[in-house]
Amino acid sequence: MNNGEQHRSGHVVVGVDTHKYVHVAAVMDAIGGILATLTIPTDTGGFQQLADWAHSFGRVLAFGVEGTGSYGATLASFLRRAGHKVVEAGRPDRRLRRMNGKSDTLDAENAARAVLAGFATATPKSADGEAEMIRRLKVAHDQAVEQRTAAMVTMKAMLVHAPDPLRQETAGKTQIALARHLAALRPRRLEAPEDALRHALRTLAKRWQYLDTEAKELTQMIADLVDRAAPQLLEPFGIGVDTAAEILVVVGDNPERIKSEAALAKLAGIAPVPTGSGMTSGRHRINHGGHRQLNAAIYRTVIVRMRFHQPTIDYVARRTAEGKTKREIIRCLKRYVIREVYHLIRPANHTVTAPS
Known part of the structure; x- marks a missing residue:
């Protein structure tokens, strides 16, 4: 047995710095410090390679994964299904970055140290049920609502410069009635600014109607999931x-x-x-x-x-x-x-x- 092996406990933690296309991992022994680092692709084969590589150094106590809600979500889910303990490592301390510099390897090492020292303890969300389904639908819903609001604000701003008859026709209308009225416009050929205005208002109104329908459909799907998951x-x-x-x-x-x-x-x-x-x-x-x-x-x-x-x-x-x-x-x-x-x-x- 060489001198390095004499100072190993056989219990390790693994820190992972996650990215879109590759993850960088560092394995750390409980008393022997950093043992090795590894770069893997962000696919199932790479995840299995990481798990096998970590096991080769001893019993894995935990994986500290950065960004378990973004780039590290798929890896965290894979490791959890394989029976491993997964901890959200969080972002590295800024003071350490200023003193020691920054690289993917250093970030992975810092994640491993945070887990071993007990600083990183948060259990990440499992993201495998109704709550994750609701989250994904809410992303689409919130964006649809945001764009629907932007379309209505733009329509009302453009109506300020509309001819008096059109302004009088649309005055006091609700958003749904306004969109319905403007979507029914029959623009003439593009010969004057007023023609371009009618085309623009008609396009924006149809966009608002589409986004309104989309938002309502997503709202109903979210409501059904909430009622199913936690009435x-x-x-x-x-x-x-x-x-x-x-x-x-x-x-x-x-x-x-x-x-x-x-x-x-x-x-x-x-x-x-x-x-x-x-x-x-x-x-x-x-x-x-x-x-x-x-x-x-x-x-x-x-x-x-x-x-x-x-x-x-x-x-x-x-x-x-x-x-x-x-x-x-x-x-x-x-x-x-x-x-x-x-x-x-x-x-x-x-x-x-x-x-x-």
Whole structure:
């Protein structure tokens, strides 16, 4: 046995820096440090090569994979199905990058060190069920809604320069009625700016109608999936399909990875961050991290409850009388909602009641 082998534990972790076409891996022994690196293609053959290569160094404790929600998603899924523990390695520390430089190999080594040191512990989403299906449909839905809005804004901006008769015909119409009216225009030959305007308005109106139909179809598909995956999320007051879909996308198909209500609150950017130091101990600030779309969805739920949910209205009145500001009350209510959501996505836990 050579001197290098005498200082190996036989237990290794593997860090992977992921990219679109190739992944770079580094294997690290628990006491022997970095042992070797490997570059693989991003296909099933490359993933199997990585797994076999890692096993050749000993028992693999875990794979630390960067970007498990993007370029590393397929690799993470392959390793999970093969029975390996997969951890989200996260981005390398910027201070280390400034001091040591950056390369794919260094990033892979840093991912392995983060796993071995216990800094990287997050379990990635499994992305193999209804939650992943909802996420993919929401990508298409949100883009359709965004482009539909852009088309309507452009139509209304162009109508400012339209002839008086056309402006009078379209004044006060709803978006659907406006699109229907403009789509029915019969443009003449292109002989004047007004003819070009009619062509443009007709094209934009037809585009809006197509995107509107597409968005509605995707909304229905998302609603069906939400009702199939977690109908209990639709029962609380103020939580609609959009909010429930956002919750499922963030939680993923393996909600057991979220160990506590506080962890979900942190994931949603709702848990306060301590900022005390010296004589200012006990102070906190808003957490500006977390999933901003979920944070916004929870905020909308709180606003709906503050307007129409009597127990919440009573709670707001009581806390206002105690001297709390509206902003502080909303923060408290967001924590109530996220706590309620946590127990809904983990049915084995006890239920909680809304503020009263």
